[in-house]
Amino acid sequence: MPVPAHKWSMKESLKMDDEQFILWQALLEDRTGMQISAQRKSFLETSLAIRMREVGLQDYDAYYEKLMSGLTGEVEWATLVDRLTVQETSFFRHTSSFELVHNYCDTRLKDGATSVDVWSVGCSTGEEPYSLAMMLNGLTEEYPGKYWGITATDISLPALSKARQGIYSKRKLDLMSDEYKARYFSDVPESRKVQVNRELKDRICFAQVNVLELESAPMAGLDVIFCQNLLIYFRRWRKRDIVTHLAERLAPGGLMVLGIGEVLDWSHPDMERVPYENTLAFARRNG
Ligand SMILES: C[S@@+](CC[C@H](N)C(=O)[O-])C[C@H]1O[C@@H](n2cnc3c(N)ncnc32)[C@H](O)[C@@H]1O
Incomplete structure (x- = not known):
C-alpha cells in the first residue's frame, strides 16, 4: 500500500x-x-x-x-x-592500460590488420569507450583506409542510456588533453556540460550484456577486450569463469586488459601474460 x-x-x-x-x-x-x-x-x-x-x-x-x-x-x-551497482568511472581511467591498448593496436595495424575491434565490458556511463574511441580515432588516422570499431556493454540500462547521450559535466574533462576536448566535445548551451560529437558517438555500439550471461552475447573475434573495475565485486571462482569466457572471444593474437589485481590466480592454455608495466593483461596465442 x-x-x-x-x-x-x-x-x-x-x-x-x-x-x-x-x-x-x-x-x-x-x-x-x-x-x-x-x-x-x-x-x-x-x-x-x-x-x-x-x-x-x-x-x-x-x-x-x-x-x-x-x-x-x-x-x-x-x-x-x-x-x-557501482558506476564510478572516468575518462582514460588507469592510463597505463590505455597506453598498452594504443601500442598493441599500433603494432596490429602496422602488421597489416585492416581494422581493430574493441569491446569495453562494464562500460558504465560511457567515459571508458569514448576514451578508447578518441585514442583509436587518432591512431587509425595514421593508417589511411584502416578502421576501428567499439562495442560497449553494461548490465545497467540507465547507465547505457547516459553513455549513448554522451553528456558530461565539464569537470569530468579536466585532465583531458585540449586537443581531445576541442575535437570531440561541444558545449551544451546554458549549462556547464559538454556533449560528445556525433562523429564519435555514432561509431560506438552500446548494448546491454550481463557478464553472467556471456553465452548469449554475440561478440567474437575481438582484437581487444577491456574490462576494468567490474570483476572486483565478484567471487574468485566467478571472476575466473568470466575471464575465461571473455578470453574465448578474442581473435588470435588479441589482447585482454583487466584491472590490476582483479584476477589473481587465472591462467588459460591459449593465453599468455603481457608484461606491460602497471597493467594486468593477457594476449591470445596465435594459431
Ligand atoms: C565501477 S564501473 C566500471 C566502469 C569502467 N569499466 C571503469 O573502469 O571506469 C562497473 C560497471 O560494471 C557494471 N556491472 C556490474 N555488474 C555487471 C554485470 N553482471 N554485467 C555487466 N556489467 C555489470 C555496472 O553497472 C557498472 O557500470
Whole structure:
C-alpha cells in the first residue's frame, strides 16, 4: 500500500534483519555476480529504502515480492540494478592500460590488420569507450583506409542510456588533453556540460550484456577486450569463469586488459601474460 512521502523519512532507514539480508545478498549475487559484504549492508538498506519510497512500499519483503512478479518485476529490476551497482568511472581511467591498448593496436595495424575491434565490458556511463574511441580515432588516422570499431556493454540500462547521450559535466574533462576536448566535445548551451560529437558517438555500439550471461552475447573475434573495475565485486571462482569466457572471444593474437589485481590466480592454455608495466593483461596465442 503506497505510503505518503511525509510519513517516512530516510533518517528512519528501515532495518533489515539477517534473514532478509541473506535473501537480498543471494538475489544480487545470483543476478549480477556482485557480492554485498556485511560492511555494505547499510548501503543496501539505504539504496533499497530510497527506491521503495519512490514506489510507495515500506517493507523489504513486499518489495522483494514486487521484484519477483513477472514483467513488472523485470521492469523494476532494471531500475534497481542501476542503483545497486557501482558506476564510478572516468575518462582514460588507469592510463597505463590505455597506453598498452594504443601500442598493441599500433603494432596490429602496422602488421597489416585492416581494422581493430574493441569491446569495453562494464562500460558504465560511457567515459571508458569514448576514451578508447578518441585514442583509436587518432591512431587509425595514421593508417589511411584502416578502421576501428567499439562495442560497449553494461548490465545497467540507465547507465547505457547516459553513455549513448554522451553528456558530461565539464569537470569530468579536466585532465583531458585540449586537443581531445576541442575535437570531440561541444558545449551544451546554458549549462556547464559538454556533449560528445556525433562523429564519435555514432561509431560506438552500446548494448546491454550481463557478464553472467556471456553465452548469449554475440561478440567474437575481438582484437581487444577491456574490462576494468567490474570483476572486483565478484567471487574468485566467478571472476575466473568470466575471464575465461571473455578470453574465448578474442581473435588470435588479441589482447585482454583487466584491472590490476582483479584476477589473481587465472591462467588459460591459449593465453599468455603481457608484461606491460602497471597493467594486468593477457594476449591470445596465435594459431
Ligand atoms: C565501477 S564501473 C566500471 C566502469 C569502467 N569499466 C571503469 O573502469 O571506469 C562497473 C560497471 O560494471 C557494471 N556491472 C556490474 N555488474 C555487471 C554485470 N553482471 N554485467 C555487466 N556489467 C555489470 C555496472 O553497472 C557498472 O557500470
